[in-house]
Amino acid sequence: MLFSNTQQPTACLLICCPDKPGIVAGVSQFLYQSGANILDASQHSTDPREGLFFMRMEFLLPNLDKAALEAAFQAQVATPLQMEWTIDYSDRRKQMAIMVSAYDHCLLELLWRWKSGELQVDIPLVISNHRTLEKDVANFGIPFHHIPVTAANKAEQEAKTIQLLHDHQVDFTVLARYMQILSANFVKHFPQRIINIHHSFLPAFAGAKPYQNAYARGVKLIGATAHYVTDELDEGPIIEQDVARVSHKHTVEDLVMLGRDIERQVLTRAVKAHIDDRVILHGNKTIVF
Template identity: 55%
Template sequence: MPTSDTATLLIHCPDQPGLVHDVTGFIFSHGGNILDLEQHIDPLGNLFFMRVEWSLEKFHLEKEEIDSRFSILGRRHQMWWKLHFASQRKRLALFVSKESHCLYDLLSRHEAGELPVEIPVVVSNHEVLRPAAERFGIPFHHFPITPANKAAQEEAQIALLREHGIDTVVLARYMQIVSPALIREFPDAILNIHHSFLPAFVGAKPYHQAYERGVKIIGATSHYVTEDLDQGPIIHQDVMRVSHEDSVADLVRLGKDLEKTVLAKALWWHVMNRLLVYRNKTVVFS
C-alpha cells in the first residue's frame, strides 16, 4: 500500500502509436513521479489498456484540476479514463444472508489493517449474522425480504447506501438476486462470490450439481454483478482438486475456503484500482 498520496489513471482506447509517450509525458510535464505502469494490447479488438500510478508529492496540479487537464489528451485519443486517489478510501457495504465465512474473513482482514477501506454498514435479509457484525463494531441493518416487499426493501437499502456514501457493494454470500435499480446505482462496483467455477453450475446449490456430475475439481468465481444473473465480468477464479471420496458436505467445506480467498483477492484488486472493465471482461493489472 502507498505510504503517501498517489493518483491512478485507468485507461482504454483504440490502439495507436504514441499513447504511452503522451500519457507519461502529461504526468512528467506536471512534476509527477511514476510509481507503477502496466499496459495491455488486445490485437483482435485493436484496443489499448493502461494503468499508471504516480506520486502526488511534487505534482504541480491540484487534485481537482487533473481530470479536466487530462481530458484534452483523453479526447484527442478517444480515451475512456477513470481517475482515483489513494487517500480516498472506498466505502464498502457488505451484504450477507446466513453464511458467515466470507463476512468473518473480510472483517478480520479489515480489522488487521489488510483491507484499506471503510465499512460503515453490513446489510442482511436475515438476523443471523448480527452478532458477527457487532463483534467487529460494524452497524448491522436488517431488511427482511419477501416477494411482496422486495422492491420497497431494495429502495430502502439504496437510501441507506446513499446516506453512508457507499461506493462499493460486496455480496458476501448474499442469497438474493439484486434488482436492476441497485445495479444501476453501482455500475461495475458490486462484487459477488459465486460458489462455482463459472460458467459451470450457475444458480443455486452448485456443489450439489458438482457432486452429481462427479467433478474432479471444484471452484469459486468472483465477478461484477450485472442484470444477467451470474454472467457479469469475471474478476478472479480458483480451483481445488476433489475425488469420488468427497461427499457434498466435503465439497461445501472445501469450497468455503476457496470462496474466502477468491473474494478477498478480487476485492483487493478493486480497492487498489487494478481492475478495468471493458464490455463483459476485466483487465486485471497485477
Template identity: 60%
Template sequence: MNYNTNNTSVRLLISCHDQPGIVSAVSTFLHQYKANIVQSDQYSTDPSGGMFFMRVEFEMLDPDFDITMIRTAFTEIGLSFEMDWRMELASRKKKMAIFVSKEDHCLLELLWRWRAGEIDVDIPLVISNHPDLKEQVESYGIPFFHIPVSKATKQQAEQEAIQKLHEHNIDFIVLARYMQILSSDFVGTFPKRIINIHHSFLPAFIGANPYAKAFERGVKLIGATAHYVTDDLDEGPIIEQDVLRVNHRYTTEQLRVAGRNVERIALAKAVTWHINDQIIVHGNKTVVF
C-alpha cells in the same frame, strides 16, 4: 498488489482505441506535472487496431499538489484520444458495503483482513436479509442493518437498501454469500460496482446449489468465481477464479465446507483489486492489472 497509499499516490486508468502515441502523451504529461511513474501496465487486445487499456500509478513530487487541477489538465489528452479514463487518489478510502445472509465465512474473511490492515477501505455498514450475524458484525464496530426480503417486499427492501447505501455514500457493494437475486433496477444503480462470489467454477454450475450439482457430476475439482454483477445471473465479468482438489469421498456437505476456503480467498482477492483500482471492465470481461 499495491501498497503505495501515500498521500501523493495517484492511479490513472485508461481505456480507448489503440493508436500510436498514447503512452508517450500520458508519460510526458505526468513528467510535466512533476509526477514520478511508479508502475505502469498496459494491454492491447490487438496491436493492429483493437482496444488499449492502461493503468499508471504515479507519485506527485509536490505534496501540495491539486488533484482537481491535474484532472482538468488531463481532460485534453483524454479528449484527443477519445479515452474513457479516471484518476484516483490512492489515499481516498473507498466506502464498501457488505451484503450477507446467514453464512459468515466470506464476511469474516473481509472483516478480518480489514482489521489487519490488509484491505484498505471503509466499511460503513453491513446489510443482511437475516438477523443472525448482527452481533458478530457489531463486534467489529460496524453498523448492521437487517432488511428482510420476501417475494412481496423485495422491491421495497431494495429501495430501503439503496437509500442506506446512498446515505453512506457507498462506492461499491460486496455480496458475501448474499442469497438473494438483485433486481435489474438495483444492479443498474451500481453498474460495475457490485462484486459477487459464486460458489462454483463458472460457467460450470450456474444458478442454485452448485455443490449439489458438482457432487452429481462427480467433478475432481471444485471452484469459486468472483465477478461483477450484471443483469444476467452469474454471467457478469469474471474477476478471479480458484479451485480446490476433491475426490469421490466428498459428500455434497463436505464439498460445501471445503468450498468455503476457495470462496473467501477468491472474493478477498477480487475486493482487494477493486479497492486498488486494478480492474478495468471491458464488455463482459475484466482486465486485471
C-alpha cells in the same frame, strides 16, 4: 501492492482508448511535467481487429490541485487521444458495503483482512436479511442493518437498501454470500459496483445448488468465481476464480466445507483488485492488472 503503504498519497489512473502510437509517451510526459513520479504501470493492447489500448498508471501525487490536474489531463491528453479514463486517490478511501445472509465465512474473512490493514477501505455498513451475524459485525465496530426480505416486500426492501447505499456514499458493494437475487433495477443503480462470489467455477454450475450439482456430476475439482453483478444471473464479468481438488470421498457437505476456503480466497482477491483499481471492464470481460 508494494507502494500501498507509502506515506505520500498516490493516484491511480485507468485508461481505455483506441490503440495508436504515442499513448504511453503522451500520458507519461504529462505526468512528468505535472511533477508526478510513476510508481507502477501496466498496459494491454487488444488484438488489432479491436484495436483498443488499456493502461493503469500509479504515481506519487504531485502537490497540486486535483481538479486542476484532471482538467489539464482531459484537455491535453484525454481529448486528443479519445480516452475514457478514471482517477482515484489514495488519500480518499473507497466506501465498501457488504451484503450478507447467514453464512459467516466470506464476511468474517473480509472483516478480518480489513481490520488487519490488508483492505484499504472504509466499511460504513453491513446489510443483511437476517440477524444471524449481527453480533459478529458489532465485534468489528461496524453498523449492521437488518432489512428482511420476503416475496412480498422485495421491491420495498431493495428501495430501502439502495437508499442506504446512497446515504453512505458507498462506492461498491460486496455480496458475501448474499442469498438473494438482485433485481435488474437494483443492479442498474450500481454498474460494475457490485461484486458477487458464486460458489462454482463458472460457467459450470451457474444458478442454484452448485455444490450439489458438482457432486452429482462427479467433478474432480470444485471452484469459486468472483464477478461483477449484471442483470443476467451468474453471467457478469469474471474478476477471479480458483479451484480445489476433491474426490469420491467427499460428500456434498464436504464440498460445502472445502468450498468455503476457496470462496474466501477468491472473493478477497477480487475485492483487493477492485480496491486497488486494478480492474477495467472490457465488454463482458475484465482486464485485471
